[in-house]
Amino acid sequence: MGRPPCCDKVGIKKGPWTPEEDIILVSYIQEHGPGNWRSVPTNTGLSRCSKSCRLRWTNYLRPGIKRGNFTPHEEGMIIHLQALLGNKWAAIASYLPQRTDNDIKNYWNTHLKKKLKKFQAALDPHSASDSTTSGQYLPKSFNDRRSLDMSSNNNNHASSLRLNQSQSSTYASSTENISRLLEGWMRSSPKPLKGSQDEDLQSNDDNNMESTKLEKCASVVPALNNLHLQHKKNKDDHEGGVDMVSHEEFDSILSFENLNNAAWDKSTCDSMPEKSSEAAADESAHDDERINRQKSENNNNNSAPPLSFLEKWLLDENVGHAEEMMELSPMF
DNA sequence: AACCGCCTCAACCGCGGCATC
DNA sequence: CGATGCCGCGGTTGAGGCGGT
Numbered sequence: 287m288g289r290p291p292c293c294d295k296v297g298i299k300k301g302p303w304t305p306e307e308d309i310i311l312v313s314y315i316q317e318h319g320p321g322n323w324r325s326v327p328t329n330t331g332l333s334r335c336s337k338s339c340r341l342r343w344t345n346y347l348r349p350g351i352k353r354g355n356f357t358p359h360e361e362g363m364i365i366h367l368q369a370l371l372g373n374k375w376a377a378i379a380s381y382l383p384q385r386t387d388n389d390i391k392n393y394w395n396t397h398l399k400k401k402l403k404k405f406q407a408a409l410d411p412h413s414a415s416d417s418t419t420s421g422q423y424l425p426k427s428f429n430d431r432r433s434l435d436m437s438s439n440n441n442n443h444a445s446s447l448r449l450n451q452s453q454s455s456t457y458a459s460s461t462e463n464i465s466r467l468l469e470g471w472m473r474s475s476p477k478p479l480k481g482s483q484d485e486d487l488q489s490n491d492d493n494n495m496e497s498t499k500l501e502k503c504a505s506v507v508p509a510l511n512n513l514h515l516q517h518k519k520n521k522d523d524h525e526g527g528v529d530m531v532s533h534e535e536f537d538s539i540l541s542f543e544n545l546n547n548a549a550w551d552k553s554t555c556d557s558m559p560e561k562s563s564e565a566a567a568d569e570s571a572h573d574d575e576r577i578n579r580q581k582s583e584n585n586n587n588n589s590a591p592p593l594s595f596l597e598k599w600l601l602d603e604n605v606g607h608a609e610e611m612m613e614l615s616p617m618f
Numbered sequence: 619a620a621c622c623g624c625c626t627c628a629a630c631c632g633c634g635g636c637a638t639c
Numbered sequence: 640c641g642a643t644g645c646c647g648c649g650g651t652t653g654a655g656g657c658g659g660t
């Protein structure tokens with residue numbers, strides 16, 4: 287016996303959303319905030335199941351979503367994070383706050399996977415033939431040197447990859463109307479959490495390199511911001527005591543931060559979306575959840591090496607591969 | 619102009635995790 | 640402590656667009 291359907295299939299509308307449905311959903315969420323999806327269809331009168339409403343909101347209507355036209359930097363981030371995390375699209379999306387997991391997943395499946403496959407074929411024609419069927423995009427040299435039982439979703443790291451493909455995207459005709467609606471909402475919302483939060487929580491511990499690094503990085507990456515806050519809280523709670531954030535966590539966090547310090551430029555920071563306090567709180571909650579889940583997975587998944595190890599390899603030994611990629615293959 | 623095949627991406631499906639009872 | 644319900648995630652699907660013939 288499988289799980290019963292999330293909702294009664296009778297009378298439930300499926301398929302593309304109409305502008306009218308979008309507006310009804312947005313209006314409702316404006317008033318009540320996201321969450322409690324179960325009650326959304328009944329309260330709004332929408333003939334959609336709760337999952338459909340949530341999906342429509344998170345993937346399409348939510349404020350701050352950037353659509354289409356992935357920048358080369360974003361592509362590099364996705365490639366890098368996919369190599370680190372595997373197909374954990376939600377985790378990857380938490381580092382690209384303007385992108386949804388669905389968007390990233392689609393982009394990976396439709397663009398990046400193919401490009402990496404081609405790249406690997408160009409780099410090593412002998413091993414490229416069946417590699418993608420198992421999801422393995424790692425360079426042969428990695429497997430030669432590291433006899434690790436890697437999870438099946440690692441890819442070439444190419445954080446400086448420059449892909450000149452221009453992606454044009456077409457979206458539902460309602461998009462502009464909805465964005466105008468949401469722009470009005472965002473304008474009327476309180477200022478984003480970022481500034482005040484960082485000011486309020488300015489660390490007094492200037493000698494704490496970890497905290498400083500985290501603060502720097504947290505200003506850009508919301509997920510890290512939460513870890514930073516957690517770290518600071520723990521420091522405050524356990525003054526002079528044991529740091530509740532594990533060394534492994536910091537190793538992972540800081541190596542990621544180091545990696546991306548050079549990559550995160552001002553334009554990236556400037557392009558971060560403004561969030562309503564509600565949206566920020568919601569995102570914060572999501573990030574907490576994702577981080578906890580990720581930590582749990584990292585702890586439980588013995589087959590995968592620690593992130594810091596992978597990152598070290600990616601940094602030390604494979605960064606140059608992106609340059610090779612550019613030179614080797616005309617398609618890039 | 620019509621057909622065909624490929625590509626893209628919004629949306630759906632099913633499962634696992636977690637909270638609550 | 641098991642049953643139940645809800646939420647979120649990752650994999651998959653299919654409609655529509657687009658280019659080639």
